[in-house]
Amino acid sequence: MKTLVEFIWEQQEQHVGYATGEFSRLLNDIGIAAKIVNRDVNRAGLSGILGSEGTVNVQGESQKKLDVLANNEFIKALRNGKQCAAIISEENEDVVVFDEKTTENAKYIVAIDPLDGSSNIEVNVPIGTIFAIYKRKSLGKIITTEDVLQAGTELVCGGYIIYGSSTMLVYTTGHGVNGFTYDPTCGLFILSHENIKIGETGNIYSINEANYIYFAEGVKRYIKYCQEDDKASNRPYTTRYIGSLVSDFHRNLLRGGIYIYPGTLKNPNGKLRLMYECIPVAFLAEQAGGKASDGYKRILDIQPHHIHQRVPLFIGSKDMVDKAEEMMRIYSPGFAKLIED
């Protein structure tokens, strides 16, 4: 039995050569907040914290009470841990910068979607937290734009917590993907899924086909490809769409498959946010042997220009993403130009 803290420390020693404890402390702070959010999510129906907060976030989406609760828990844990200088959160319009005493010494920036898929809470569908950890470019009290707007290639750590039939924390620091299952009887995350690898191909495709008529031709062609009868290539595939990115991604990571949230002619950039949804899952996908793009270019290579920037997402088994990209190149070559750079 290896706990998350032991594993983090071991990884730092093994891959960094020393463990100052700062990164370990930061990741552990995220784990602490996750345990509290897990408790709140599991009791939501009993503690009057279901339903809407009555506010709208910067995305124009109605905030659930649990969205706000989760956001506050992660901000509080990271503020108290003093390893994080600033937070980019789906629930905050601007960067949350901590006090100068913290920013003077803290080396990390965290981008987070505190509770992704929260519209599913009331119907008991698994939801999740997605996080990305960057190392600051600058030192000292002032947080700079270069600290905040970093491409995925700069990521130090990408991960998520899935609050499902069991609660798991899955993360990578660039040395493989590992999953830890939360044991509420002892309050520990225990290593349960070591060195997760996604199959090069799979037979699950996840996309909201209700938007079919708005999709670019390349997306439509890929959906039809998935539905063709061709036993040699294990088609037709099966479709699974939970409407919770963390859940759909986690299943595809373990079983193989592709998740697509494409742009449409109405919204060429799609719905998902680059910094705290697409980049962390893209890092995980690549570290597990998979692939992640906007249909044309690698997610991790995209330079963010705004903290809430949206981007189309094609992610999962490498062969499946390759095929979808081939359809985009052949049937929708011009769509790439509509995606905001």
Ligand code: P6P
């Ligand atoms: P739609 C949840 O709101 C989310 O950001 C992802 O978790 C999920 O995959 C997607 O949006 C669902 O969006 O438009 O299909 O309901």
